[in-house]
Structure formats: structure tokens, C-alpha cells
Amino acid sequence: MRRFFRWLVGVPVAAFVIAFAVANRQWVTLSLDPFSRDAPFASIDMPLWLLLFIGGFIGLLVGWFGSWLAQGKWRKAARDSRSEVAQLQRELADLRTSNQRIAPPSNDATIFPGGLI
DSSP: OHHHHHHHHHHHHHHHHHHHHHHTOOEEEEEOOSSOSSSOSSEEEEEHHHHHHHHHHHHHHHHHHHHHHHTHHHHHHHHHHHHHHHHHHHHHHHHHHHHHHHSOOOOOOOEETTEEO
């Protein structure tokens, strides 16, 4: 079912992206020099669709990185919890081994005034 919905959404999105790229084939000049319009220092010619796709991709990367940074406190809390659980498990194992050395378990039934326990 999930695969069906992926195709249901993916095919129209892919058709839109292809139509967008075909409709925006003209070449544009991307200039990074704000002072010289006629002979820019840093410029590149590329199709408009490529410029927009690169911008969208860079936006995705910046958003991913920002989200990753914002979730750092949760990753740190998970790391701290895992180390605390590991420490407590080691302490529990040590206590169990020291308890078995002190009083080994016996299978004998103990008789109390109230009966067998």
C-alpha cells in the first residue's frame, strides 16, 4: 500500500519537475559581483532550471544541518542515558555476583512455624 502511495505522489511530482525543466531552458548569468554589471568578477552561465534546482538542493542541505544542530541536545541526552544504563547494569551484575558469593542459594525447604516456605 505504501508503495502505491509513493507512486501516486511521485509520478505527478516527477512530471511537474520535468515540465519545469523543459519550460525553463533559457540560459541566465549568475553574477556574484555587485559592483560591475558589464564585466563581473565572478559569474557563471547556466540554465535557469539548473540554477533553481541547485538553490533548492542547497536549501535542503542548510535545513538538514540546522535541524541536526537543533536536535543535538536530544542526542546528548540519549548518549547520557545509554551510559547511565550501562553503568547501572554493571553495578547490578557486580551486586548479583557478590550476593551469590555471600549466600549461595539452597534448594532446601525451610520450615517456619506457619508452614513450609
